[in-house]
Amino acid sequence: MxxxxxxxxxxxxxxxxxxxxxxxxxxxxxxxxxxxxxxxxxxxxxxxxxxxxxxxxxxxxxxxxxxxxxxxxxxxxxxxxxxxxxxxxxxxxxxxxxxxxxxxxxxxxxxxxxxxxxxxxxxxxxxxxxxxxxxxxxxxxxPETYLDGHVSADVTTVAGRTVARVSHSAREGEACRMDVHYVVADAQGGARHFTETHRISLFxxxxxxxxxxxxxxxxxxxxxxxxxxxxxxxxxxxxxxxx
Missing domain, CATH: 3.40.50.150 (Vaccinia Virus protein VP39)
Structure with missing residues (x-):
């Protein structure tokens, strides 16, 4: 969630x-x-x-x-x-x-x-x-359209805040596990990093x-x-x- x-x-x-x-x-x-x-x-x-x-x-x-x-x-x-x-x-x-x-x-x-x-x-x-x-x-x-091992990366800057997102997705049985890393940085708060993991079914x-x-x-x-x-x-x- x-x-x-x-x-x-x-x-x-x-x-x-x-x-x-x-x-x-x-x-x-x-x-x-x-x-x-x-x-x-x-x-x-x-x-x-x-x-x-x-x-x-x-x-x-x-x-x-x-x-x-x-x-x-x-x-x-x-x-x-x-x-x-x-x-x-x-x-x-x-x-x-x-x-x-x-x-x-x-x-x-x-x-x-x-x-x-x-x-x-x-x-x-x-x-x-x-x-x-x-x-x-x-x-x-x-299952047949999913790309096992897919990596994506994106960086954007809006209104003085920069956000970077890097994800890796790998198959686990009948689902995929997607690990996503974020770095958020701005002048006031500096840089912070957090991660989210999602398990999504490949029906x-x-x-x-x-x-x-x-x-x-x-x-x-x-x-x-x-x-x-x-x-x-x-x-x-x-x-x-x-x-």
């Missing part, structure tokens, strides 16, 4: 690496509205600091977020004071509301540690859909599709978006009863 140190620089470092949250939100919305043209409400699960959510807020009449990390929740609430951001686990949550669209971005569903947890998360997403609603998932890498495409179908959703996979990880779109039947 993301801590306070990373929360402070999360969006800055990823935007410096070329991540365009606004473009991703617009493209996902375009695809979702092919399936549900009248979609008005959206829940972003594992919303982090609200980087995607702030763009979804301009594309839908009503939006909300869900996030497990308390520092990220606080950051999202500060950034989006008019948007409900709930603290909760994507594998088991109930916020007593239903949405036309439920999203889970940036490979976050890979934090499910087993296929049973993957199924639990998709079931929770589906429970929060209106009839005919759509679930959109930006997955983590599949095959078929496992995602099985979980969508088990949740009562039709599913299609769109290759290409999100740095090549692709996008899953699952639709609920129009005549289904809400829970």
């Amino acid at each position: 993301y801590g306070a140190d990373l929360t402070e620089i999360h969006d800055l470092i990823h935007e410096s690496r070329g991540k365009d949250y606004g473009a991703e939100a617009r493209e996902l919305t375009r695809r979702v509205r092919r399936l549900r043209p009248d979609a008005r409400s959206l829940l972003d699960v594992a919303c982090g600091t609200g980087a995607h959510l702030r763009h979804f807020a301009g594309l839908f009449d009503a939006v909300a977020g869900l996030e497990l990390s308390e520092p990220m929740v606080r950051a999202a609430r500060r950034a989006l004071p008019d948007v409900p951001v709930h603290t909760g686990d994507m594998r088991a949550f109930d916020i007593d509301a239903r949405f036309d669209v439920v999203t889970c971005m940036f490979g976050s569903l890979g934090y499910a540690t087993t296929e049973a947890e993957l199924h639990a998360a998709l079931a929770a997403f589906a429970r929060h859909l209106t009839p005919g609603g759509v679930v959109a998932v930006d997955p983590w890498w599949f 095959p495409r078929t496992a995602y599709e099985k979980a969508f179908r088990a949740a009562g959703l039709t599913v299609v996979y769109v290759p290409g978006p999100h740095s090549g990880r692709g996008l899953f779109l699952g639709a609920a039947p129009r005549d289904r009863a809400t829970a």
